[in-house]
Amino acid sequence: MLDLTYRPRRLRTTPAMRALVRETTLQVEDLIYPLFIVPGTGVKEEIPSLPGQYHLSVDEAVNMAKEAHALGVLGVEIFGIPTYKDEQGSSAWDMEQPVQQAIMAIRKEVPELVVVSDVCLCQYTSTGHCGCVENHEVLNDETLPLLAKVAVSHAKAGAHMVAPSDMMDGRVAAIREALDEAGFTNVSIMSYAAKYASAYYGPFRDAVHSAPEFGDRKGYQMDEANRLEAMREIELDIREGADIIMIKPALSYLDIVREARDNFDYPLAVYNVSGEYAMVKTAAAQGLVDEKRIVLETLLSMKRAGAKIIITYHALDVARWVR
Ligand SMILES: [Zn+2]
Secondary structure, eight states, X not given: OOOTTOOGGGGGSSHHHHHHTOOOOOOGGXXXXXXXXXXXXXXXXXXXTEEEEEEEOHHHHHHXXXXXXXXXXXXXXXXXXXXXXXXXXXXXXXXXXXXXXXXXXXXXXXXXXXEEEEEOSTTTBTTOOSSOEETTEEOSTTTHHHXXXXXXXXXXXXXXXXXXXXXXXXXXXXXXXXXXHTTOTTOEEEEEEEEBOOGGGHHHHHHHTOOOSSSOSTTTSBOTTOSHHHHHHHHHHHHHTOSEEEEEXXXXXXXXXXXXXXXXXXXXXXXXXXXXXXXXXXXXXXXXXXXXHHHHHHHHHHHHHTOSEEEETTHHHHHHHHO
């Protein structure tokens, strides 16, 4: 029982005193920076829906990766826009496409950086869905070998870690098996284990041109009302071979993050998604909030909830602020 003579303010008297009793810290080592790769060379174009973020050709992505590394950021996650789309999404495993080329180039030019690759089909399919489609239905088991092919192509290009974001059932097991068969036993899997069908992804879809042609993603991404189901999703992915589990989005799902932290002793990541970023940037641009303080407080809350890794568009700014 707390003694009523206890005065909490005693431990808040000076900056040093507060630092001594601080329970959670945000460090540059927690951050992964997403990169959007497009075809061409010399391309660095700001993404209208994500101010301060860019569509980058491979050469410019290497420069950005160098900058991230110089700031102390440990990893980048690669997303891409291919030169062609088809029904199957076959550009997703084409070694000549921007993603595979960027992975190769970054591994060569910035060897210390951890290279994570997003594994999905929605940027590559003509339907904009995360799997094969038949009669307006996204098929699960038919999609798994395609995702496995994508993951193996990223591993061949040199990715340290693949990150399946599609939410098909059984995809972590399919990817693990394919990686192992191809000899990539050391390539790890960070699964988007609990990925909700969230409105917070809006700006990202503009960034990668992946809005679905029909319907929505609620048939495979999670219902935002569900908490217990998230624990089942995470448990499944761990049993299938995930090395790191991720919860996406971050900010509106910190209860899920805390529950995952309490239930599973695996490294936990969150994706601080495009809508979260865009809200802060818009409010800051209008002078309504102090951007630095809001961002640091928001990301710290993700750490406090139990995440270790934060995938965030703020990574380079935060790296400058917390050094
Ligand atoms: Zn997708």
